[in-house]
Amino acid sequence: MTAPTSPLALILLAAGRSSRMQGRHKLLEEIGGEPMVRRSARTALDSGLGPLVVVTGFQAEQIAAALHGLPLTLTHAPDFADGLSASLRAGLRACPPDCAGAMILLADMPDVSVADLRALAEGWRQAPPPAVAVTARDGRRGNPVLWDHAYFPELSAVEGDTGGREVLQRHAAHVWKVERPGNAIFTDIDTPEDLAALRARLAADRP
Template identity: 45%
Template sequence: VLAAGRSTRMGGPNKLLAEIAGRPLVRHAAEAALGAGLAAVLVVTGHQEAAVRAALAGLPVRFVHNADFAEGLSTSLRSGIAALGEDIDGAVVLLGDMPRISSGLVGRLAAAFAPAEGRHIVVPVAGGRRGNPVLWGRRFFAELLKVSGDQGGRAVLAGAPEVVAEVPAETDDVHLDLDTPEALAAAGGRPAP
C-alpha cells in the first residue's frame, strides 16, 4: 500500500487521513489488501508517517519508511518492491487513496496471476480502461526499481503487453482519483480531522 505522498493537489491536509464512512482512506486500502488473503501487506510511509501509522493501528501490516517520499511516487514504489522477500512471486501495488477497492477485486487479481501461463501482470478494467491496483510479477521487480520521478509503473506496463492479463472490475472505482477537496467531497468524504 503506497501511503507516503504529500497530497500536494489536495491543498494542505494529508488526503490519506481524510475519512469516508468514518475511516481514513489509507485504512480502507490496507483493509482491502488484508481481506484478500495476501501473504503479507506492506505499507510504505513517508509524509506524516506517525499519523499514517496511527490510522492503521491494530492492523497486521508491516511498515516500510520511504525517506525520499518528496521526490515522487516512484520512490514509494521502489521502497515497497525493495522490501519484499525473495520468496515473494508477485506484488499488488495498491494506492493508499483508493478507498473503494474491494478485497474481492484484489483477490481476483491474485487469482488471475499465473506466470507459468504468461500472466505476469494483472490489471483491473472498467469501462474499457485499465485502472488500479496492479499486480506485478517478480519478473518486473528489477524494472520497477528503475522507475523515477512522480510516476508508477505505467511505462513498464506499456512495454509488456504480451504478459498482461485484464480482470473485469465491478465498478469504476478502479479509476477513482481523490486528489482534490472537490473530488473527496463528491465521494462522500471529509478532510482529515
C-alpha cells in the same frame, strides 16, 4: 500454465503529499468512520492474499498512527518527494524475498473492494507467466496492478513520478486484463471535491 503458487505481497502506497487537498492530508480524512489509509489497508488485509507492506513518506508518523494495531509492515521512503517510483522501490525492498509477485495498491482509492483484489489475483494466476495483471473495465486499465516478481528489477530502476507505466509499456505482450464492474478501479481521491463526493455517495448507500 499458471503462475507460481508461492505467496503474493501487497504494497499499499501511502507516501504522497496530498498537494491538491488545500492543506489537508487526504489519507487521514475519515471515510465511513476511519481514516482513508486504514480503510484501504483493511481491504488489502481482508483479501487474505498475502502480507501487506505500507509505504510511508509525507507525515509518516500520522499515517503510522492511523494504521496502529493492523497486522502489516511499515516501510518509509525517505526520498518520497522524488515521485511514485521512490515509493515503489521502498515497497519492493520490503517484500518477502520468496514472493511470486506484488500487487501495487494506491491508498487514495478507498472504493476498491476485496472482490476486486481477489479477482485480480485469480486472473494473474491464470495468465501465462511472467504476467502483469491489471484491473480493467471495457479494456480501459485501472488500479491495482499485480506484477510478477520477474519485473521487480525493472520496477526498482524506474525514476520520477510515472510508477510502473514505462515497464508496463515495454512488456505489453504480457499484460493480462482482468475486467471489473463499476468505477472503483478508476476512482482516486485528490481534491476536497472528490472527498465530498465519495462521502455523499457512501451516505446515500447506507440503509
